[in-house]
Amino acid sequence: MTLTSTLDPVAQSSSEDTTSRAVVTMSGVSKVFSNGTLALSNMSLEVERGQFLSLLGPSGCGKSTALRIIAGLGAATSGTVQWPSSTLNSRGLPQGDIGFVFQDPTLMPWATVFDNVYLPLRLARRDRAQSRPRIEETLRLVGLADFANAYPRELSGGMRMRVSIARALVTKPRLLLMDEPFAALDEITRQKLNDDVLMLWRQSGITVIFVTHSVFESAYLSNRIVVMRARPGQVFADLAISTSSERDEDYRTSEEYRATCAVVSKTLHDAIHSAEQTR
Amino acid sequence: MSTDARMAPSPAAHDDAVMAPPQTGIGERVLTIIVPVVMLVLAVLVWQAIVTFNNIPKYILPGPGLVFQTLVTDMPILFPALLVTLNITFSALALAVVGGVLFAVLLIQSKWIELALYPFAVILQVTPIVAIAPLILIYAPSTQVALLIVAFLVAFFPILSNMVQGLKSVDHNLLNLFDLYGASRWQQLIHLRLPASMPYFMTGLRIGGGLSLIAAVVAEFAAGSAGAGSGLAFRLLESGFRLNYGRLYAALLLLTFTGVAIFAVTSFVSWLVLHRWHESAVRREN
Numbered sequence: 001m002t003l004t005s006t007l008d009p010v011a012q013s014s015s016e017d018t019t020s021r022a023v024v025t026m027s028g029v030s031k032v033f034s035n036g037t038l039a040l041s042n043m044s045l046e047v048e049r050g051q052f053l054s055l056l057g058p059s060g061c062g063k064s065t066a067l068r069i070i071a072g073l074g075a076a077t078s079g080t081v082q083w084p085s086s087t088l089n090s091r092g093l094p095q096g097d098i099g100f101v102f103q104d105p106t107l108m109p110w111a112t113v114f115d116n117v118y119l120p121l122r123l124a125r126r127d128r129a130q131s132r133p134r135i136e137e138t139l140r141l142v143g144l145a146d147f148a149n150a151y152p153r154e155l156s157g158g159m160r161m162r163v164s165i166a167r168a169l170v171t172k173p174r175l176l177l178m179d180e181p182f183a184a185l186d187e188i189t190r191q192k193l194n195d196d197v198l199m200l201w202r203q204s205g206i207t208v209i210f211v212t213h214s215v216f217e218s219a220y221l222s223n224r225i226v227v228m229r230a231r232p233g234q235v236f237a238d239l240a241i242s243t244s245s246e247r248d249e250d251y252r253t254s255e256e257y258r259a260t261c262a263v264v265s266k267t268l269h270d271a272i273h274s275a276e277q278t279r
Numbered sequence: 280m281s282t283d284a285r286m287a288p289s290p291a292a293h294d295d296a297v298m299a300p301p302q303t304g305i306g307e308r309v310l311t312i313i314v315p316v317v318m319l320v321l322a323v324l325v326w327q328a329i330v331t332f333n334n335i336p337k338y339i340l341p342g343p344g345l346v347f348q349t350l351v352t353d354m355p356i357l358f359p360a361l362l363v364t365l366n367i368t369f370s371a372l373a374l375a376v377v378g379g380v381l382f383a384v385l386l387i388q389s390k391w392i393e394l395a396l397y398p399f400a401v402i403l404q405v406t407p408i409v410a411i412a413p414l415i416l417i418y419a420p421s422t423q424v425a426l427l428i429v430a431f432l433v434a435f436f437p438i439l440s441n442m443v444q445g446l447k448s449v450d451h452n453l454l455n456l457f458d459l460y461g462a463s464r465w466q467q468l469i470h471l472r473l474p475a476s477m478p479y480f481m482t483g484l485r486i487g488g489g490l491s492l493i494a495a496v497v498a499e500f501a502a503g504s505a506g507a508g509s510g511l512a513f514r515l516l517e518s519g520f521r522l523n524y525g526r527l528y529a530a531l532l533l534l535t536f537t538g539v540a541i542f543a544v545t546s547f548v549s550w551l552v553l554h555r556w557h558e559s560a561v562r563r564e565n
């Protein structure tokens with residue numbers, strides 16, 4: 001196992017050629033809510049292509065806010081978000097390059113699984129019949145090929161989340177943003193979905209930014225963990241995680257995983273502690 | 280990739296559960312029809328018994344037998360009147376649905392439009408329509424138009440207020456999702472706000488449907504329209520003046536049937552639209 005820990009953002013230490021490999025770059029992003037709360041303070045982050053990056057931190061550290069700013073769901077008060085390798089639409093967002101999975105499945109209850117997954121294509125004015133093969137392929141990818149005509153209320157919580165993931169993937173985005181997607185699921189379903197997301201990531205080479213407050217989830221999934229602290233929300237540490245073995249059931253019980261969790265846990269603890277000292 | 284399909288029944292089984300009538304015993308299903316029918320028949324029999332055993336004269340309280348008999352013999356008089364009332368009722372309801380939905384869509388476009396226009400809707404709602412009916416009669420080109428306006432005003436508000444509530448009660452994350460994919464306001468309305476407001480619209484429709492019939496009758500009372508071409512309300516008054524209580528009760532019976540039919544139809548439409556997805560129309564499964 002190699003585990004490097006540095007308090008400098010990876011972006012600053014990277015060489016020049018990584019600039020072209022960056023999918024999205026945040027520079028000096030701050031966010032002040034209308035009630036005056038400083039949710040995010042001077043956050044800089046460069047996300048490279050193919051990374052599985054977890055934003056880990058206690059509640060109120062601005063990790064979800066950062067994700068929403070990247071997705072264009074809320075404007076930064078100051079600072080910029082740049083997309084070095086995407087063509088931008090009129091709203092300054094990379095067209096069709098972002099998939100977003102919310103904490104709740106956020107499905108339309110009146111629409112079938114098929115129509116829920118079709119939604120991003122429908123909003124892009126794609127023809128329904130021509131989109132059918134791609135939708136069915138995406139449903140197969142998340143293991144819901146037989147459920148195209150089911151309604152969300154007929155599905156279990158884990159299956160609804162799979163529909164939500166399929167909807168995020170159907171536009172074949174280059175960046176998948178996930179906002180604590182499995183926080184409300186039971187442990188067994190959660191581990192299953194963790195494995196499935198890892199497999200999707202390995203197969204498609206998609207870049208993932210995954211917001212979580214679980215040390216174990218972030219250590220299992222990511223090859224990079226950005227630990228954040230609260231009051232104000234900012235990056236506390238940037239950890240590169242690499243493993244010698246495949247991440248699977250055996251890895252969950254391995255000494256390597258345990259050691260990784262210990263380091264990540266310690267860093268998170270320090271982040272929380274430092275926030276408490278500045279109160 | 281394997282699925283967690285085993286955790287839930289197959290979709291086919293689900294479809295059965297949603298589509299099939301309640302899987303209760305056949306006896307219970309028959310009872311759900313028999314119980315209300317028996318109770319109604321009992322009520323009619325009690326009514327007849329009270330009239331018969333107390334020798335109540337028919338100009339005070341006619342028995343159900345006489346009422347049904349009058350219903351048949353006076354049908355040439357009552358049926359045209361029913362058609363007039365139905366015409367006003369459904370015209371008013373149709374106008375209220377179209378007007379209520381369009382006005383609601385307009386109101387949610389901006390906070391300022393709502394602040395500017397909603398007071399007018401509220402003022403129309405809280406003003407007793409019967410009190411302004413004479414005014415409407417003066418200004419309207421004909422009595423029929425006046426009746427239509429009164430019935431429309433009564434049915435309009437429940438549909439409008441429910442629709443506004445429904446259009447606003449959209450999951451914020453779904454709104455975020457639509458923004459994320461760059462949906463236009465039109466797409467947001469068609470694919471998100473209108474479907475999401477359907478349960479609210481159906482509530483408004485059921486209330487508005489019942490009210491439009493009541494308003495059509497009340498408006499005719501207020502207008503005091505008379506003679507041929509008048510609705511059931513005129514026949515009610517006329518029968519009352521002539522102490523022809525058999526016909527009065529027959530006209531009342533027709534109105535009640537119409538009201539029940541409107542409720543049944545609007546409930547069925549509501550079920551058709553909502554039964555696949557909305558909690559209000561899906562049987563609870565424990």
